[in-house]
Amino acid sequence: MKRYICLFAIALILNSCSDVVEGINEDPNSITQSAYGNILTGAEVGNILLQTGESARRSGIFAGQYTGIDRQHLGFSQYNVTTSDFNGLWYDGFVNAYRNALVTEQSIVENNVGPVSQGITQVLQAQVIGTMASLYGDVPFEEAGSIEIQDPIIEEQEAVYGKIQDLLSEAITNLESNTGRPTGGSEIYFDGNPSKWIESAYTLKARYHMHTKAYDQAYQAAGNGISSLDNSMYGPHGTAADNSNLNYQFFEIQVRQADLIVSDFMVSLLQPGTDNPDPANYRGNSKTDETARFNFYFNSTSNGFQPNTINGFAAQEAPAPLVTLEENLLILAEAGLRSVNFNTGMAHLNDFRAFMSTGGYLRNIDISQLRYEPYTEADFEAGGIENPDGIAKEDALLREILEERYISLFGQIEPFNDVRRTLEDTGVRVPVDPNVGDRLPQRFLYPQTEIDRNDNLTTPIPDFFDPTDINL
Incomplete structure (x- = not known):
C-alpha cells in the first residue's frame, strides 16, 4: 500500500496541470527498468486517473450531469473549449495508463512471469484504448505507447474497436490458464484474481459492443460478465492526501x-x-x-x-467504480430488449432492481429510504406508471433503462457515451439539452500537443460537434 500511495502521488503530479506535457514521447523515469509489479501498479493508478479524474468530470459536463459555474469549468459548460484543454487528458490515457500497461506486458513476457499477469495488462490496455476511442474517435492503437514512435499512426475508430475485442479475447484466454499471477499486492484491483478479471473482460467486451450498437454481441458478452458486487472493478482509495x-x-x-x-x-x-x-x-x-x-x-x-464527500459517492476512502455489476446488469437489460424481446429486457431490469432493493452499490445509507420493487408489463403499457404519455411499451421500457444507466453510472465516462449513442432515439433518450446553442458535444478534441507533432492525425481536424464514426 505504501508503494501504491507513492505511485499515486507521482501520477497526480503528472496529471496536476494540463500544460505540463512536454516530452510526452520521452521516458525520463526509465520505467522499463522497474520491476513489472511496480509498473503494473502504476498502470492501474493511471487507469483510475483516466476513468475517474478530469476526463470523467469533463464527460459529465458534456453529458449534462455537471454544470460549471466559474473559471475553466464555466467555459466547458458553455462549450468554449480549445485543443490545449485536452493536452493533459490525452496524456492521462496514452502515457499514465496505456504506456505503463504496455511496458508491464513487455516486462512480463520477457521475464516469463505467466499468462494471468499478461492477461491483466491486456484487459487494462483494452479498457484504456476503448475509453480513448470513445472520446476522441480515430486514435493510435498498433503504435500507441511506443517511446520510439513520435507520430503514431491514427487508426479508424471502428477498426480500433474491432482490435479491442480481439485483445480482450486474447486476454480471456490468458486469464483462463490460471497460472502466473502477479506478485502479491502489485495488482490493486483484484489482487490478481483471474476469475474476477475474466468477468471484467467480458463486461468490457459488452460495453464496447454497446458503443458500436452491436447489441446482440453485447448481450452475449454480458452473460459472462460481472456476476456480483464483490467482483466489480473499483479503484481503491485511502486516507492520505x-x-x-x-x-x-x-x-x-x-x-x-x-x-x-x-x-x-x-x-x-x-x-x-x-x-x-x-x-x-x-x-x-x-x-x-x-x-x-x-x-x-x-x-x-x-x-x-x-x-457527497462526507460519507457517500465521493468520500475520501470511497472506491471509484471502473467496471461494475450495475453496468453489466443494465447492459443485459438494454441489449436484451433491443436484440431479444421486451420480456427479456424487463427481466434483466428487475434483476437490477432486486440488486438495488438491498442497497446495491450504495454505501452508508438508510435502507428505509429506498424502494425498488419489480416492474410488470402493465407498468409499461399505455397509462402505466412508467408510461404516462402512451408510447409503445418497448419504448417505455427502453426509456427507463437508459435513464437508469444515466443515473447508475454517474461520475463515469459512460453517460457521455450513452448520450451520443442514443441521440437519434427521439422520445426515449435521456432528454439532455444543450447548455448553449442547439447542438450537444460529440467528442473530445485532439490535444494541441498531438496536433503540433503528429503528422498522421486525422485531417481535417474534427470539430467539437462532429460525431465520431460510430455515432454518425
Whole structure:
C-alpha cells in the first residue's frame, strides 16, 4: 500500500496541470527498468486517473450531469473549449495508463512471469484504448505507447474497436490458464484474481459492443460478465492526501466547490420533495423511492449540490467504480430488449432492481429510504406508471433503462457515451439539452500537443460537434 500511495502521488503530479506535457514521447523515469509489479501498479493508478479524474468530470459536463459555474469549468459548460484543454487528458490515457500497461506486458513476457499477469495488462490496455476511442474517435492503437514512435499512426475508430475485442479475447484466454499471477499486492484491483478479471473482460467486451450498437454481441458478452458486487472493478482509495478519492481531492482538497456543481437536471431525477428543481423529472413512483440514492450521491452546499464527500459517492476512502455489476446488469437489460424481446429486457431490469432493493452499490445509507420493487408489463403499457404519455411499451421500457444507466453510472465516462449513442432515439433518450446553442458535444478534441507533432492525425481536424464514426 505504501508503494501504491507513492505511485499515486507521482501520477497526480503528472496529471496536476494540463500544460505540463512536454516530452510526452520521452521516458525520463526509465520505467522499463522497474520491476513489472511496480509498473503494473502504476498502470492501474493511471487507469483510475483516466476513468475517474478530469476526463470523467469533463464527460459529465458534456453529458449534462455537471454544470460549471466559474473559471475553466464555466467555459466547458458553455462549450468554449480549445485543443490545449485536452493536452493533459490525452496524456492521462496514452502515457499514465496505456504506456505503463504496455511496458508491464513487455516486462512480463520477457521475464516469463505467466499468462494471468499478461492477461491483466491486456484487459487494462483494452479498457484504456476503448475509453480513448470513445472520446476522441480515430486514435493510435498498433503504435500507441511506443517511446520510439513520435507520430503514431491514427487508426479508424471502428477498426480500433474491432482490435479491442480481439485483445480482450486474447486476454480471456490468458486469464483462463490460471497460472502466473502477479506478485502479491502489485495488482490493486483484484489482487490478481483471474476469475474476477475474466468477468471484467467480458463486461468490457459488452460495453464496447454497446458503443458500436452491436447489441446482440453485447448481450452475449454480458452473460459472462460481472456476476456480483464483490467482483466489480473499483479503484481503491485511502486516507492520505495523495491516495484519496479523486472527486474528494477535487472538491475538498483542491477547494474547487465554486467551480463545478451537479446540474439541476441530474438533481431533479433523484431529489424527492418540493425542493426538486423540476419535480416532473423525479423518478420516484409507487414502486420506487430514490431518497437513499440521492443522499449517497449528493450534498447540498452554498454553491449548489455537489458529490457527497462526507460519507457517500465521493468520500475520501470511497472506491471509484471502473467496471461494475450495475453496468453489466443494465447492459443485459438494454441489449436484451433491443436484440431479444421486451420480456427479456424487463427481466434483466428487475434483476437490477432486486440488486438495488438491498442497497446495491450504495454505501452508508438508510435502507428505509429506498424502494425498488419489480416492474410488470402493465407498468409499461399505455397509462402505466412508467408510461404516462402512451408510447409503445418497448419504448417505455427502453426509456427507463437508459435513464437508469444515466443515473447508475454517474461520475463515469459512460453517460457521455450513452448520450451520443442514443441521440437519434427521439422520445426515449435521456432528454439532455444543450447548455448553449442547439447542438450537444460529440467528442473530445485532439490535444494541441498531438496536433503540433503528429503528422498522421486525422485531417481535417474534427470539430467539437462532429460525431465520431460510430455515432454518425
